[in-house]
Amino acid sequence: xxxxxxxxxxDLVKEDLILSGITYLDKEEALREMAGMLVEKGYCRPxxxxxxxxxxxxxxxxLPMPGHKxxxxxxxxxxxxRSALLFAxxxxxxxxxxxxxxxxxxxxxxxxxxxxxxxxxxxxxxETLITVYxxxxxxxxxxxxxxxxxxxxxxxxxxxxxxxxxxxR
Numbered sequence: 485x486x487x488x489x490x491x492x493x494x495d496l497v498k499e500d501l502i503l504s505g506i507t508y509l510d511k512e513e514a515l516r517e518m519a520g521m522l523v524e525k526g527y528c529r530p531x532x533x534x535x536x537x538x539x540x541x542x543x544x545x546x547l548p549m550p551g552h553k554x555x556x557x558x559x560x561x562x563x564x565x566r567s568a569l570l571f572a573x574x575x576x577x578x579x580x581x582x583x584x585x586x587x588x589x590x591x592x593x594x595x596x597x598x599x600x601x602x603x604x605x606x607x608x609x610x611e612t613l614i615t616v617y618x619x620x621x622x623x624x625x626x627x628x629x630x631x632x633x634x635x636x637x638x639x640x641x642x643x644x645x646x647x648x649x650x651x652x653r
Contacts, residue, residue, distance in 0.1 A: 496569040496598070496609075497639065501525075502632040503572040511578050511592075515540055515557055518570050518597045525568075528599050532563035536597070544581030546590040551620045552627045554594040555580045556613055561603040569598045573626065573635060594626065616642045 508514035519533040539559040546555040577591035596613060600606050616622055622642050629635045 492644070496567055497571065497636065498568075499633060499636050501568060501570045502636045502639070503570070504629075504632040504635060505575050506572045507575040508578055511540070511555075511580050512537065514572070514574070514578055514595055515597075518557075518572060518595060522568055522570055522597070522599055527564065527566050527568040529563045529565060532559065532599065535559040535563055540580075544583055544586050546580035546582050546592050547614065547617055548582045548584040548588065548590060549618055549620070552594060552623045553577070553580075553590045553592045554596060554617050554623060555590075555592045556583075556596050556598070556610065556617070558598045558600070558606065558610070561601055561606070564599045564601040567599060567601045569596065571596050571635065571639060573629075573632075594623070612643060612646050615646050 503518075508517060515536050516533060519528070519536040522528040523530050523532055536557055536559050540557050545557045546553055572595045574593050574595070577593045579589045580592045582588040582590050596617070598609060598613070600609060616639075619642070622638065625638050626635050629638060
């Protein structure tokens with residue numbers, strides 16, 4: 485977050501937080517590796533990794549919708565140093581449990597992990613991301629994008645359009 489007290493999409497995601505063509509064996513490896521990357525880059529403290537895994541077990545994050553499937557794993561603000569959004573487009577889908585029905589599993593090809601320092605904004609960001617990701621045209625564009633730079637551009641455009649300015653004061 486910049487000094488203005490307002491959190492913008494550009495403050496959350498940087499081009500080096502967009503991964504394309506990544507392969508994970510399963511959901512746990514994906515979550516562990518992605519959370520580890522946020523820790524390694526200084527966005528989160530080490531306990532964030534276990535917290536993300538625990539929250540995913542209790543509250544599955546795959547969105548049940550037509551077309552390409554996406555998961556939006558996150559956890560509370562306790563372990564976050566700086567807010568960030570890490571996005572991965574997978575080479576091969578991995579199985580996640582559905583947010584709508586934990587007994588249903590979905591083959592997820594994209595993961596949008598976020599870490600927010602501002603606890604009061606988690607619901608707003610989650611709502612914004614779900615709104616964006618429920619647009620099948622947006623997910624198709626992300627899935628078909630040639631590289632991480634184009635994925636970043638698509639995310640930036642659509643998330644900024646849908647998000648309310650998030651005041652952190």
